[in-house]
Amino acid sequence: MTVADHTTRQRNWAETLSAPLRTAFQHPWVEGIVRLGAVEDTLRALHPMLSITEARARVVRIVDETADTKTFVLRPNALWQGRRTARAGQFVRLRLEIDGRRVERIYSLSSRPGARLIAITVKRQAGGLASPFLHEQVKVGDVLCLSQPDGDFVLSDPLPGKILLLSAGSGITPVMAMLRDLQARKYHGDVVFLHVCRNADALIFSKTLRTIEEDFPELSLLVHFDDMAGRFSAESLLYAVPDLAERSTWMCGPGGFMDLVHRHWHTRAISAPLHSERFVAIAMLPATAPGTPVTVMLVTSGQHFVTQGVDPLLVQAEKAGLTPKHGCRMGICRSCQCTKKSGTVENLQTGEISDTPNEAIRLCISVARSDLSLDL
Numbered sequence: 001m002t003v004a005d006h007t008t009r010q011r012n013w014a015e016t017l018s019a020p021l022r023t024a025f026q027h028p029w030v031e032g033i034v035r036l037g038a039v040e041d042t043l044r045a046l047h048p049m050l051s052i053t054e055a056r057a058r059v060v061r062i063v064d065e066t067a068d069t070k071t072f073v074l075r076p077n078a079l080w081q082g083r084r085t086a087r088a089g090q091f092v093r094l095r096l097e098i099d100g101r102r103v104e105r106i107y108s109l110s111s112r113p114g115a116r117l118i119a120i121t122v123k124r125q126a127g128g129l130a131s132p133f134l135h136e137q138v139k140v141g142d143v144l145c146l147s148q149p150d151g152d153f154v155l156s157d158p159l160p161g162k163i164l165l166l167s168a169g170s171g172i173t174p175v176m177a178m179l180r181d182l183q184a185r186k187y188h189g190d191v192v193f194l195h196v197c198r199n200a201d202a203l204i205f206s207k208t209l210r211t212i213e214e215d216f217p218e219l220s221l222l223v224h225f226d227d228m229a230g231r232f233s234a235e236s237l238l239y240a241v242p243d244l245a246e247r248s249t250w251m252c253g254p255g256g257f258m259d260l261v262h263r264h265w266h267t268r269a270i271s272a273p274l275h276s277e278r279f280v281a282i283a284m285l286p287a288t289a290p291g292t293p294v295t296v297m298l299v300t301s302g303q304h305f306v307t308q309g310v311d312p313l314l315v316q317a318e319k320a321g322l323t324p325k326h327g328c329r330m331g332i333c334r335s336c337q338c339t340k341k342s343g344t345v346e347n348l349q350t351g352e353i354s355d356t357p358n359e360a361i362r363l364c365i366s367v368a369r370s371d372l373s374l375d376l
């Protein structure tokens with residue numbers, strides 16, 4: 001047996017053991033005696049992929065896509081359920097430890113749902129924390145902690161007959177997963193993939209796109225290079241996709257690009273669905289009223305807590321020792337969405353104050369303005 005074979009066996013051993021170990025340690029008899037934190041520490045010391053609580057993934061390949069963008073190909077352990085559940089367009093939260101600090105960032109899966117190996121594609125943000133760390137410190141063989149796939153920027157079911165996948169810059173990542181998914185599902189409708197970037201050197205996935213194009217006759221692949229075609233505008237969009245109003249569109253890209261497309265949809269009163277995802281939050285407004293304490297009732301569990309200060313409800317719930325589901329913490333991913341049964345909240349992105357009963361609210365951008373009852 002070679003050293004490589006031995007390492008692969010060891011790795012498979014650790015990855016396969018995670019799920020049965022979890023079942024064993026969650027048995028009520030064992031749970032009563034053993035402290036979970038101590039078990040996790042011991043397992044991690046034995047092997048970085050071993051965990052009974054946490055999905056982890058080993059970096060198996062790193063691909064330089066462009067000068068500032070890398071794809072990290074990952075092999076998740078058995079606790080990651082995304083191989084069965086992930087939908088194209090969804091993201092994972094990476095939990096990184098950077099200089100002794102735990103940092104969470106969200107990355108869209110750029111791989112095809114159902115694939116054994118998954119991929120995230122990360123653009124290096126100058127002055128950022130996580131993306132330079134991933135680019136400079138993370139290497140093949142390292143183990144990353146990740147969440148289950150999440151997010152509702154996904155293809156509709158059943159698929160429409162005409163689709164536009166529209167992206168700019170690093171916004172190409174979730175729509176790339178959608179394109180891969182359509183190809184794998186042998187989609188027979190008509191799909192246009194339009195990507196906007198500075199120039200040919202900035203085109204992420206250039207080789208892969210060419211390969212997919214050769215094998216996917218229903219696909220029209222269009223790329224707008226700013227340096228050749230000028231700054232992307234509503235006119236460029238209509239010129240590239242004249243039947244835009246007939247296409248269900250999925251779009252991701254920088255704020256200015258997305259605002260331009262949203263405006264166009266609005267001005268032309270286009271009724272075809274436009275689904276979009278932002279990587280960066282819309283700026284939050286300061287809360288307009290002092291944080292008078294109010295009581296928040298949670299109807300499902302019967303628990304309640306009292307708010308302190310003007311923090312959004314997600315932070316308030318966490319201060320009270322609860323662990324609501326969340327993702328971006330900035331109003332983008334809707335992971336924290338729940339139904340407000342009654343009471344008044346202020347939306348920190350729009351400034352809107354609403355007392356509508358049975359309304360969907362996002363905890364991370366909502367501030368309580370009265371006693372609340374939440375279906376959480």
Ligand SMILES: Cc1cc2nc3c(=O)[nH]c(=O)nc-3n(C[C@H](O)[C@H](O)[C@H](O)COP(=O)(O)OP(=O)(O)OC[C@H]3O[C@@H](n4cnc5c(N)ncnc54)[C@H](O)[C@@H]3O)c2cc1C
Nearest residue numbers: 106107108121122123125126127128129130131173279328
């Ligand atoms: C749903 C979703 C999907 C995403 N998918 C992807 C993806 O597929 N690929 C991808 O590359 N990214 C993706 N992102 C973005 C990603 O989550 C990170 O936001 C991105 O990688 C930057 O993280 P960072 O830690 O490097 O930068 P951060 O440390 O968060 O900083 C971001 C920017 O803010 C600036 N900044 C930081 N602190 C300050 C300060 N105090 N004052 C002024 N400026 C400051 C930095 O210079 C940097 O330019 C996604 C985000 C969301 C919400």
Ligand code: FES
Nearest residue numbers: 327328329334364
């Ligand atoms: S955590 Fe993403 S919208 Fe609230």
